[in-house]
Amino acid sequence: MKKLIFSILPAFLFAFISCMNMSSGSGENGSVRVALPGSGRATYTYSSSNAKKYIVRLYNDDFDQTEEGTVGGVIEFPDLEPGKYTAEAEAWNTDENILEGNGSTKITVKSGENTDCNIKMILEGQTAYYSKYMILTDYNNTKYIYDYKTVQETSTGFTLGDSYNAVEDNSGHIYHIKDSNLYKDSESVLSIDASNLIKNPLCYDNTTDTYWIGLEKIPYFYLQNSDNSYNTNVDRPLLASKGESFFNFAIQENKVYLIYIEYNDSGYNDSDSNIIYFTKDENVSLTEQKRIQLPTIGVSGTITDMAVLEDGTVAVLVRSVGVESETEGFDNTSVSNEGTVYSRGALVLLSSDLSTYKVYGWTDSARTISATNVEDAENDVTKWTSITAYVPEYEERNSYFYGPLKIVAIRPKELVIADCGANFVLPDYSGKKNGKMFTHNRLMTVNLRDFAISCKKEFSESEIKFQNLDI
Known part of the structure; x- marks a missing residue:
């Protein structure tokens, strides 16, 4: 199969994955809690029943960790050194192995605090050509x-x-x-x-x-x-x-x-x-x-x-x-x-x-x-x-x-x-x-x-x- 085309540009708004508050700790490090679509704490503006798996990566020059979750779940990144991080999220249709959407945002983790954030995701897979x-x-x-x-x-x-x-x-x-x-x-x-x-x-x-x-x-x-x-x-x-x-x-x-x-x-x-x-x-x-x-x-x-x-x-x-x-x-x-x-x-x-x-x-x-x-x-x-x-x-x-x-x-x-x-x-x-x-x-x-x-x-x-x- 050859000479085809695919979508490399985002199509439209898919969802918000929400980074929510968790109880403050007494230590000097901070933390991030990621609430996935389908959970009571997540907010999102487009519902896609095809997205069954979510992958969230949090990283900077000294830290790089990737975690997976499913609809309605949460992902936690505890005990983080204070500093600036990048959070990237992907939503996957596991039945067809199609990337439904992705997004990223910058996060600042402060000492002893938890970080609130929204990762705006863009729908990709449902409008893109894909080979069967x-x-x-x-x-x-x-x-x-x-x-x-x-x-x-x-x-x-x-x-x-x-x-x-x-x-x-x-x-x-x-x-x-x-x-x-x-x-x-x-x-x-x-x-x-x-x-x-x-x-x-x-x-x-x-x-x-x-x-x-x-x-x-x-x-x-x-x-x-x-x-x-x-x-x-x-x-x-x-x-x-x-x-x-x-x-x-x-x-x-x-x-x-x-x-x-x-x-x-x-x-x-x-x-x-x-x-x-x-x-x-x-x-x-x-x-x-x-x-x-x-x-x-x-x-x-x-x-x-x-x-x-x-x-x-x-x-x-x-x-x-x-x-x-x-x-x-x-x-x-x-x-x-x-x-x-x-x-x-x-x-x-x-x-x-x-x-x-x-x-x-x-x-x-x-x-x-x-x-x-x-x-x-x-x-x-x-x-x-x-x-x-x-x-x-x-x-x-x-x-x-x-x-x-x-x-x-x-x-x-x-x-x-x-x-x-x-x-x-x-x-x-x-x-x-x-x-x-x-x-x-x-x-x-x-x-x-x-x-x-x-x-x-x-x-x-x-x-x-x-x-x-x-x-």
């Missing part, structure tokens, strides 16, 4: 539909097989292209010319509840869409020169973002990928558009996916995987002694006009992976000493990417990204242990509030294998 499914692709291009919550393959009454990239709409229906037809679940809704499709040809814009198809009619890039009756086709050409290859695009209302690579004397270089911005009503040359390239951002490799977020932020995945090359991958390649391997990637968040950016999960420096006890290598063994690796440290594997491939789900304040790569261990000659490549096929979550990266699920290769990582 994750569409995962095996390396042979077979696609499977997984339930977001259980991370298990789910039955939807139809199969995707080797369809082109699939997208999920607001109602949980899945659009996908197979042969010369666009399907909504199992229903064929539009005949198309599949010979002109770009690499990732399908995009769904849930702000307008419409899908778009990317077509390549040399030397033009075209957008085509149909309304919900599937009887109105609109072509919108963007003039290109004769040397472009189009890979990805994403749309939000009238804004279009396109990934393309220029052809030069040495062929196509994925690291020279252009990210450009234009509007759907423009019929102008690519050279006239606002653009940014990977070297400008400070990352390298191949752009594998993109999406436009509801606040206009453009999310781009960059994958840098290969041996002596950042774009060739591992399949049918070999590692040489004192060679260089790459297995890294990044989530890049760009402003809507492509003028600013931030990079997350990128391994930006090399490290040396060495063999051990090389002096004990037997004469008939080729001695390895070291390789240079642009690969996350194993201890950092859950906060960095090995090679992101696809945005597979978008939830309120969260992206789920299919990540595939490897880390390496060189031989231990004294122990007669061979070197090994450890492969990873993982679903990584990015929290879009604090941009923390974590692992949601790691698959064995017998379950699913996003890319072929054999060397």
Whole structure:
């Protein structure tokens, strides 16, 4: 599932979580008592029966504590050193794992006193788009539909097989292209010319509840869409020169973002990928558009996916995987002694006009992976000493990417990204242990509030294998 949008901005007032008085103590420290919605002491202006769990965090430079509670309960923070604190609260729909609302406030705790406060919460989850499914692709291009919550393959009454990239709409229906037809679940809704499709040809814009198809009619890039009756086709050409290859695009209302690579004397270089911005009503040359390239951002490799977020932020995945090359991958390649391997990637968040950016999960420096006890290598063994690796440290594997491939789900304040790569261990000659490549096929979550990266699920290769990582 890709090229969707989510709510990063608050929608409207959700509730007040109240910090109420408790009996004063005789000590020098203070305390805070948090009354949750549903309790007799809490005040709130919007009732949401979906919010079942509340998480409250109280912190400053010297203190950081998080507590959980349920509807009608209270959370206490006793014995607090006097000073300034920040209180943050979240309301969660535990059935769907959706963040319903959050808020924060500043608190001053005084010696021997208790603190009154209100944390105004903002409703998020009920108005934001959220994926019900994750569409995962095996390396042979077979696609499977997984339930977001259980991370298990789910039955939807139809199969995707080797369809082109699939997208999920607001109602949980899945659009996908197979042969010369666009399907909504199992229903064929539009005949198309599949010979002109770009690499990732399908995009769904849930702000307008419409899908778009990317077509390549040399030397033009075209957008085509149909309304919900599937009887109105609109072509919108963007003039290109004769040397472009189009890979990805994403749309939000009238804004279009396109990934393309220029052809030069040495062929196509994925690291020279252009990210450009234009509007759907423009019929102008690519050279006239606002653009940014990977070297400008400070990352390298191949752009594998993109999406436009509801606040206009453009999310781009960059994958840098290969041996002596950042774009060739591992399949049918070999590692040489004192060679260089790459297995890294990044989530890049760009402003809507492509003028600013931030990079997350990128391994930006090399490290040396060495063999051990090389002096004990037997004469008939080729001695390895070291390789240079642009690969996350194993201890950092859950906060960095090995090679992101696809945005597979978008939830309120969260992206789920299919990540595939490897880390390496060189031989231990004294122990007669061979070197090994450890492969990873993982679903990584990015929290879009604090941009923390974590692992949601790691698959064995017998379950699913996003890319072929054999060397």
